[in-house]
Amino acid sequence: MTDQVGIFQHAVGSRRDPAHGYCVDDVARALQVDLLHGRVLGWAAVADSAWRGFRFLAEAFDAGSGRFGNFRSVDGTWIGGIGSEDSHGRAVLALGDVAAVAPDGPLVDAASSLLIHALPAAHEFTSPRAEASVVLGCAAMLGPTPGGTPAAMLELLGTRLHGRFRLRATVAWPWPEDVLTYENALLPRALIAAGRRLGSDLMTDTGLDTLDWLIEAQTSSEGHLSPIGNGWWPRDGDRSRFDQQPIEATALILAAKSAHAATRDDRYRVAIERSYAWFLGANDSGLRVADPERGACKDGLTPRGVNANEGAESTLMWLMASEHTRATRDANALPARPTEFLATSIS
Numbered sequence: 001m002t003d004q005v006g007i008f009q010h011a012v013g014s015r016r017d018p019a020h021g022y023c024v025d026d027v028a029r030a031l032q033v034d035l036l037h038g039r040v041l042g043w044a045a046v047a048d049s050a051w052r053g054f055r056f057l058a059e060a061f062d063a064g065s066g067r068f069g070n071f072r073s074v075d076g077t078w079i080g081g082i083g084s085e086d087s088h089g090r091a092v093l094a095l096g097d098v099a100a101v102a103p104d105g106p107l108v109d110a111a112s113s114l115l116i117h118a119l120p121a122a123h124e125f126t127s128p129r130a131e132a133s134v135v136l137g138c139a140a141m142l143g144p145t146p147g148g149t150p151a152a153m154l155e156l157l158g159t160r161l162h163g164r165f166r167l168r169a170t171v172a173w174p175w176p177e178d179v180l181t182y183e184n185a186l187l188p189r190a191l192i193a194a195g196r197r198l199g200s201d202l203m204t205d206t207g208l209d210t211l212d213w214l215i216e217a218q219t220s221s222e223g224h225l226s227p228i229g230n231g232w233w234p235r236d237g238d239r240s241r242f243d244q245q246p247i248e249a250t251a252l253i254l255a256a257k258s259a260h261a262a263t264r265d266d267r268y269r270v271a272i273e274r275s276y277a278w279f280l281g282a283n284d285s286g287l288r289v290a291d292p293e294r295g296a297c298k299d300g301l302t303p304r305g306v307n308a309n310e311g312a313e314s315t316l317m318w319l320m321a322s323e324h325t326r327a328t329r330d331a332n333a334l335p336a337r338p339t340e341f342l343a344t345s346i347s
Helices: 024-041 047-060 085-103 105-118 119-123 127-142 148-168 186-198 202-219 246-263 267-277 312-332
Strands: 067-071 080-082
Touching: 024 047, 024 067, 024 085, 024 312, 047 105, 047 148, 080 127, 085 105, 085 127, 105 119, 105 127, 105 148, 105 246, 119 148, 119 267, 127 148, 127 186, 127 202, 148 186, 148 202, 148 312, 186 246, 202 246, 202 312, 246 267, 246 312
Parallel strands: none
Antiparallel strands: 067 080
């Protein structure tokens, strides 16, 4: 799926589709996967790929506007102007992860500098998912480098995101928007991270309570994960069952991992295993979405089966899910549970 520029957005079957070029969203995710693989395989195995991903993000950044572009054609031309707030947030999150864990001093310095230059634009963001991604990017960077602009931005956007919940969420609909759309677990994950960083039990508890609701709402009566489909779920309306996207399962894994770190409550480890197992056939259709042997993933679960295309987002979500589940199992040094959800173990 990659060439010397970056990872292609789309695929036709298992074959990359250069017609749609590249995007910041997927390159940022690919950079995060490089970091995960570097921990397992050693940095030398991923260093070239990680630097390629960083260069793409650096080239996407427009110093004049302080914003990232998003879409790039196969000939290298940037198209579509300034990217979305969400793509900007994803770039910041990836840069924060680099600053936190990359064992490469020059790359850490370059990523940290770019992150700092990208933060001012976030003052004006209105997308809660963009806010959440920036909060998480700042939280990651604050691990090795406390204080400064990332600390101030985390407090600003974490408080703003929490305010959305306090203003609009209710007991019957504990969500700050009228529609549940995509990557929903990103929001409570950010609240948990910000609450822990700021010492706010109220913020952390809001994140945990919201995540609990999402987990319950997306667990079938048979006990497997049943993510909200791509037709979304409006307040007071019917939730969409299909098309189910890999990003929802991985977002839940990441949020549950944060919740487990905050509480040590084993039910979040169960939620991680349940979400991981969705990829392997423990889902509404009983079909594998991921191909562990090839490291690939289908583009979703439809009413007629799996979408045969294996685009960048889907495959990267599978690789993230695998590595984060592996890390959770290793940290707990316990057998995977609940075993009935598992179609295969991580090799």
